[in-house]
Amino acid sequence: MDSALLDALIQPTRTTLATEFWGKYENPSFNNFGINLVHFWEYYHSACRQALHDGGRHTAVRSHNDVVDVIRMLKSGVVRGEVRTVLRSKLSRKHDNEDEMLENAIDLAASLILMCDFGITSLSFSGRTELKWRHGTLQEFLADYFKDPPALSHEGMKLEKTFLARNLTRIGGIEIIWTENLVDHLRLSDDDTKVHIFHHASFLEYQMHSTESLLPDGLAAETLQTLALLCPSKDRETSRWLSRLPSLDKRLGHCGRLKTELRQIERFRFWRDRLIMLKQAYDETQPKTLTQWWHDRRNGVQWYTFWVAVLVLVPTILFGLIQSVEGALQVYASFKSLED
Known part of the structure; x- marks a missing residue:
């Protein structure tokens, strides 16, 4: 655990980190779900590499233990200002950009535990939504961010069985951007020609069954329901389509299949407005190629x-x-x- 952030993660270290991040899972059959956090650890390594760019001069964390120390404070409800004070006391010497290093260390820890982009320092523009948390506890910030009720009208809208991720592309011509940033899930961009979908189903399953997840109650479960809506299990064509996308979490194709009563738009709260906008964008598309005309049975x-x-x-x-x-x-x- 005291190894450097960019060192290869061995399995015991991964197990310890997962327990520190989210606690132990409650479901005794958890391991039978086919859940594998391999893609999360790729995200972990990538986020740490970004944070340590330019020789690590922009962040105050150096080891996995450093990250765990910050996460323990976040989970215990320590306000951001106090976390910053504790980290400042651990610095071995003064730095010209000390405040930046401390803020980035806190943002990195919050990003890793939630798979939400809190503005991880990067040399390039990511195009992803960045959360701006500067005061109070992390739990308070998340509760406030996700508190707004749905605002868009959904009268007469139906989520048909053909409303699938593969059809968004092959019929609607909407490009799918598979994202590692949970807050970008179902976000449309580039004049509604692209949609971002969070594919880390294993991470969401872990959150749903863990004892110490910081995500708002119901968020992980509802996100999994949107994945079951767009990529239903036991759909042969969807399975073949996903098999051609090896970089995605394999759990994505095993999130279940929503029954008719669960496909009602009012069943969704956190992602309802984005589902409505995506469905409207999809319904407004017109086939442009013979292939799209052939598959478009709407x-x-x-x-x-x-x-x-x-x-x-x-x-x-x-x-x-x-x-x-x-x-x-x-x-x-x-x-x-x-x-x-």
Whole structure:
């Protein structure tokens, strides 16, 4: 645990860190869920690498123990200012950018325990939503951030069985950005041409069954429900589609399948408005390619009309082309006979 942040994580260290972060899981059959945090540890390593850029001069943490010390304070409800004071007392010498180092250390710990971007220092613009926590406890900040009730009207809106992640792309032409930032889940960007989906289902399962998760009650469970909505289990085409995306959490395709009563939009609270905006963006798309026309069965009458027109048009063009060729051959034969 006292090893450097960028050292390779051995399994005992991973187990200890997971327990320190989220406590022990309560469900006795947890290991039967097929949960694997391998993608979380990739995220952990990547976040630590970003925090330690430029020789680590922008953060006050250096080892896994340093991160755990901060997380213990966050979990115990210590306000941010007091955490900063404790970390300042541990510095071995004065630094010109001392305040920056302390703030970044706290942000890194909060990002790691929640998989939410608290403004981890990076040399490049990430394009991700960054949470700005500066006062009070982490629990208070999260409760305030996720407290707003849904605001958009959902009258007459239905989440059909065809409202799937793979159809967002192959029918709607909406590009999926698989994100590691929970607060970006279901966020539309680039004029509604892209949607961000949080794919770390194993992390969410751990949060739902752990004894010390800091996520607001119900958030992990509802996020898993949105994944079950978009990537239902035992859907053959979805399984084949996900199998071609090896960089994603394998648990993503095993989140369950929502029954009709659970597909009602009012069942969602945290992500309802984003689901509404995504569904509206998807419904407003029109197929642009033959492949999209073939898969787009949202409007049965339109689909049949289009393909009947294609079936009529193609033979018409083909026969017209044949007649044109025959006519050209006849003209050529006539000139040939006159020459002879």
